[in-house]
Amino acid sequence: MSTAVSAPPVCVLGLGLIGGSLLRAAIAAGREAWGYNRSSGAVDAAVADGFDASTDLPAVLRRAAASDALVVVAVPMPAVDAVLATVAEHAPNVALTDVVSVKSAVAAAVAARGLSARFVGGHPMAGTAESGWDAGTADLFRDAVWVVAVDDGADPGVWQQVAGLALDCGSVVVPAESGEHDAAVARISHLPHVLAEALALAGAGGGDLALALAAGSFRDGTRIAGTAPALVDAMCEGNATALLAALDETLEVLRTAREQLADGRTGDLTSAGHAARQRYEQRERKPITGIVPGDDDWIERLRDAGRRGGVWTS
Amino acid sequence: MSTAVSAPPVCVLGLGLIGGSLLRAAIAAGREAWGYNRSSGAVDAAVADGFDASTDLPAVLRRAAASDALVVVAVPMPAVDAVLATVAEHAPNVALTDVVSVKSAVAAAVAARGLSARFVGGHPMAGTAESGWDAGTADLFRDAVWVVAVDDGADPGVWQQVAGLALDCGSVVVPAESGEHDAAVARISHLPHVLAEALALAGAGGGDLALALAAGSFRDGTRIAGTAPALVDAMCEGNATALLAALDETLEVLRTAREQLADGRTGDLTSAGHAARQRYEQRERKPITGIVPGDDDWIERLRDAGRRGGVWTS
Structure with a gap:
């Protein structure tokens, strides 16, 4: 102390x-x-x-x-x-x-x-x-x-x-700085909620068969969709401007990945995403x-x- | 046995x-x-x-x-x-x-x-x-x-x-049925990888400050971005058609959420996502x-x- x-x-x-x-x-x-x-x-x-x-x-x-x-x-x-x-x-x-x-x-x-x-x-x-x-x-x-x-x-x-x-x-x-804080938490706290909700919807959209096959990657990726919606709304709506910027950036990443996937390849996304996760794991x-x-x-x-x-x- | x-x-x-x-x-x-x-x-x-x-x-x-x-x-x-x-x-x-x-x-x-x-x-x-x-x-x-x-x-x-x-x-x-299997795993196994890679990129895009603030929701949401890119590519590219359909559906969900967020509200996404996660947790x-x-x-x-x-x- x-x-x-x-x-x-x-x-x-x-x-x-x-x-x-x-x-x-x-x-x-x-x-x-x-x-x-x-x-x-x-x-x-x-x-x-x-x-x-x-x-x-x-x-x-x-x-x-x-x-x-x-x-x-x-x-x-x-x-x-x-x-x-x-x-x-x-x-x-x-x-x-x-x-x-x-x-x-x-x-x-x-x-x-x-x-x-x-x-x-x-x-x-x-x-x-x-x-x-x-x-x-x-x-x-x-x-x-x-x-x-x-x-x-x-x-x-x-x-x-x-x-x-x-x-x-x-x-x-x-x-x-306050604005930089808000932009950062939009990326690492509020955007994860948005993506988890969307992933949960995609899984349930596959019906009981898809949910029966769901294992660790779906479980972890949707965990925070279990948070009470009112709490998530308060977080996300309270930081709407910064979250909107982060979501738009991610929509662009996903649109590019979608076009490449239509050509049968995902390597650009997976190599960049893996490097980003490594950077997170190695932060000091x-x-x-x-x-x-x-x-x-x-x-x-x-x-x-x-x-x-x-x-x-x- | x-x-x-x-x-x-x-x-x-x-x-x-x-x-x-x-x-x-x-x-x-x-x-x-x-x-x-x-x-x-x-x-x-x-x-x-x-x-x-x-x-x-x-x-x-x-x-x-x-x-x-x-x-x-x-x-x-x-x-x-x-x-x-x-x-x-x-x-x-x-x-x-x-x-x-x-x-x-x-x-x-x-x-x-x-x-x-x-x-x-x-x-x-x-x-x-x-x-x-x-x-x-x-x-x-x-x-x-x-x-x-x-x-x-x-x-x-x-x-x-x-x-x-x-x-x-x-x-x-x-x-x-084989095609239904492929559609289901696209939703609960391959799409989670795509979203995890995109989330990892969004976090790292916020630099060391964002990564310093990252806690459980980012850690869990990006865990599988730590998988070797070649393995993820093989999974996703091998099921490209079904994954493309799931990704397009999720892009539409995210675009709608983006428009509502621009109006300052996220309740439609969070209530539906929460219900979907509940359905997953309660599956038998x-x-x-x-x-x-x-x-x-x-x-x-x-x-x-x-x-x-x-x-x-x-």
Whole structure:
């Protein structure tokens, strides 16, 4: 645990799977931490489990302002703006981050509420098929990748606070500009869902015979089509612009493959796809060194390091 | 083990992963069995492991003809015709099957050599990433699905011999007409490869940042892009016509999804894809009863039963 002397308290807004896990992880890391949830069910459960939680958002935020806590927005995207409005009213100057999966949309909502100065977005790439307070665990983020946004005008002190929280939770920090993050997750998280749904449809379109013959390649390729449609819709629709670009690129790849297959050959696709998978298997987490947030060009240098697969470790 | 009194000897042509496993499984089931391989390496290894194997194809086939063995063609598709030519010369009347993954092409090659009368194609849906004699095991086919073709004019006695061998190897038998088999495996085996290659390309197209963020959905969705390209090409190109139909259907699904995503919604795709995956997860192997090969309409009735997800168990 790297609980630096300066590690601030943590105020978590939203105690679902991610927020609830974060509250537990912050406490486990030795932080002072408390949480808010709109519905009393999660709050009662959290209190019963020995945590400090409340349904009174203004009071929770005033406490955050008084103790200079890091405030973490951990509600679903549709609820983000209402929470930000209350932050702007009761704690307009706190250090602010979030754990929502689409970064550009959150950054825009934060800007619209005039809260950008001390906001640094975040996205822990962790989750389970479950949801709610009871599904959370203190080690949900262990060894996960936690993107910390490096957007224009980011406050270097807040950036270090957010990265420090991610490290305290056991994650690996990857720095990325919000739009680049959204484009990347469209490729590796949202596009896989679209293709899995389409493959499931193709299999079922072959009837019970095709499904009877289905083995490992179909099982693995359609696994995430088992995710609740509402969750997939929220992810994909929330990142529609970036996903559309990734899908169009893939449609072009498939159209080219289709033309070559009509000529009886698939070698261009399979050799390129195999090389791409090899590149994935051989990727490395290279520690970022020599960049100090606040130094000249730190934002562009951190973005560059993230683009090259670098991770922030201290 | 259901080694019926009438279970004939088994002659395996080709001692790679599938043929080598079949020779072992037939012996383990109490059958008399021997094998042929073109290269002496596999034959020497098989003999060293205590099996009866030879590089002399005419001699192996004359023995099969003399003992009324079931001859199994277990060579790769490009080598099938040369083996069939030798069968036609030295054992033109043996009961004949194969374990090649594309059924229509093998049936056509068999017909061209005048061997259709006692041929019933087969396809055990089993394999590993390895190849060659040394990779084989007697239990490779255990609990696997083994398609036994029910094509027009099939000999009911040979059909039962082939199904009996599959059952002796521990497999579940699914009856299917050759063309319907090829269409089904295009959907559940070959299309998954095409989509996995395309997804791997999309991920790598996002550079090291995207690959750094990739987690379970990308890992599972691209797993089979790790298969050697030459093997994927052989599968896909060997079943090009059926794969092209499946790919065109999926391109249409993806184009429709793309248009809806441009309007900000994905619900049609995700609800249909989720329902399809549920159907896959809930599929059952229903034992086929009341059909006796050779009875009136047995071919059409077995095809029907296979189309409805039925399995032949005795």
